[in-house]
Amino acid sequence: MVSSARPEAGAVRGSWWRAVLSRLNSRAARTHFGTVAGVVILSALLWRLGTGVLLDGLRRIDLPTLLAALVIGVVTTVLSAWRWALVARGLRIRLPLGSAVADYYRALFLNAALPGGVLGDVHRAVRHGQSAGDMGRGVRSVVLERVAGxxxxxxxxxxxxxxxxxxxxAETRHFAPLVGLAAVGALAVVVALRMNRAPSRRGRALRATLTEAREGLLSRRNWPGVVVSSVLILAGHLAMFVLAARVAGSGASVAALLPLAVLALVAMGLPLNVGGFGPREGVAAWAFGAAGLGASSGVAVAVVYGVLSFVAALPGLVVLVARWYPGLRAGSGTAAAAAPEPAPGRDYPRALPASPVSPVSVPESPAEVRSEKYAPKESARAASSCFPFSAEPSEGRPMTPESV
Structure with missing residues (x-):
């Protein structure tokens, strides 16, 4: 009895674990994993460090700080849109700078407002591919622009x-040579395998992608603009972080803040956030604590940076509403125009009244025969005045047997 019960218990536990793993591997779990991870990180930090320093930093945000964030956002967004237009031109796609700026602002706002931090770029890639008439190149232009950053x-x-x-x-200096050697070795192995392997469909697709990347990023007329814009955009993000540190009350020098800002920006690229919040605050807390500036100060600086970045992306909301409202009005106008209007002077009863069948009368004179032959019948008059059984062919409605 005992030996038979144990396998049954093991089977139950195994099926339970398989059910849990299948749930975790589902599409819904993968979609919301980043959002849940960001919420867990923020909750752990606030539970551990409290909200006093965080709220104090948020209270220090004033109007000049918001205007400075907007100015920095304008500079970085215009430069990002210019870089995107350069990459699109390298892929032989026309993208005017004004449209690129508007679409980039909308993508920044969606990135900041929606979970994951990348949905705005996905929307930008799809819309650009649809407007360009080439979905593949439109998406690849957005991907290459983000890769440049x-x-x-x-x-x-x-x-x-x-x-x-x-x-x-210290850790970077120790691990950098090992990482470099590993990267060189892996590259050599890949090159050797490619040289000894016959060309395949996947290999041709990879070569085509590399060719497009070279044309979009490294061509003679594109690479100076891509390099200059990327450097200035990164400088704008670092300036925003230093501004957030000053607002949060950190007295560290700019030289001490730059490495911490780089670590925070790297953490922002992880898809485990809620509008950018999550890993950035965790890394900032660790980096500020290791630098002797206080983990709570790092969280406050990271949160203020997130608020200033959201304010810098707010013009994207204006773009979103400006493009959504005319489409909504056009849709309502089309629906109103498509609705049928009753003809003036005609009364449409709700139901077709049943007309009694009158007996056939025998005419007594030829005149009466002619008037009976050419005069419209009563049933035809009723059919021509009733909806939808109209006897007028110009209205496109079916004719009833009585109207023939």
Missing amino acids: QVALTVIGGAVLLTMPSPVL
């Missing part, structure tokens, strides 16, 4: 972390 953050951020005092300076 991440490459600039990696290169400049790596240089800052390797040359300036930071909590990860």
Whole structure:
């Protein structure tokens, strides 16, 4: 009895674990995993550190600070839209700068307002692909534009972390040579495999993608603008972080804040956030604490930075409403125009009245025969004045047997 009960208990536990794993591997769980992770990180930080310093930093945000955030946002957004237009031109897609700025502002607002932090870029890629008539190139232009920003953050951020005092300076110096050697070895292996393998469909697609990346980012007429815009955009984000630190009450120097800002910006790229909030606050708390500036101060600076970034993206809400409202009015106008209007002077009864069948009368004279032959019948008059059984062919309605 005992031996038979144990396998049954093990089977129940195994089926329970399989059910849990299947639930975790479902599409809904993968979709909301980032949002849940961001909420958990924020809740743990606020439970651990309290809300006193956080609320104090938010109270210090005044009108000049908001105007400065808006100005920085205008500069970085226009430069980002210009970089996007350059990449699109390299892929032979026409993208005017004005439309690029409006679409970029809308994407920034959606990134800040919706969970995940990337839904605005997804919307921008799909809409650009639809308007350009080439979904693949439209999406790839947005992806390459974002890749350019991440490459600039990696290169400049790596240089800052390797040359300036930071909590990860010693660890970075120890691990950087090993990471570099591993990357070179992996690249050599990939090149050797590609040289010894016959060209395949996947290989041709990869080469086509690399060719488009080279044309969009590294062509002779594009790479200067892409490099300059990427550097200035990153400088604008770092300036926003320093402004947030000053608003939150941090007295650290700019040289001490730059490595911490780089770490916070890297954490923002993780898809485990709610409008950017989550990993950024966790990394900022650890980095500020390791630098001796206080973990609570790091959370306050990161939250103020998130609020200022949201304010800088608010013009995207204006773009969203400005493009949504005319479409809504056009849709309502089309629906009103499509609704049938009754003809003037005609009364449409709700139901077709049943007319009694009158007996056939025999005419007594030829005149009476002619008037009976050419005069409209009573049933035809009733059919021509009743909806929807009208006997007038010009109205496109079916003719009743009585009207023939």
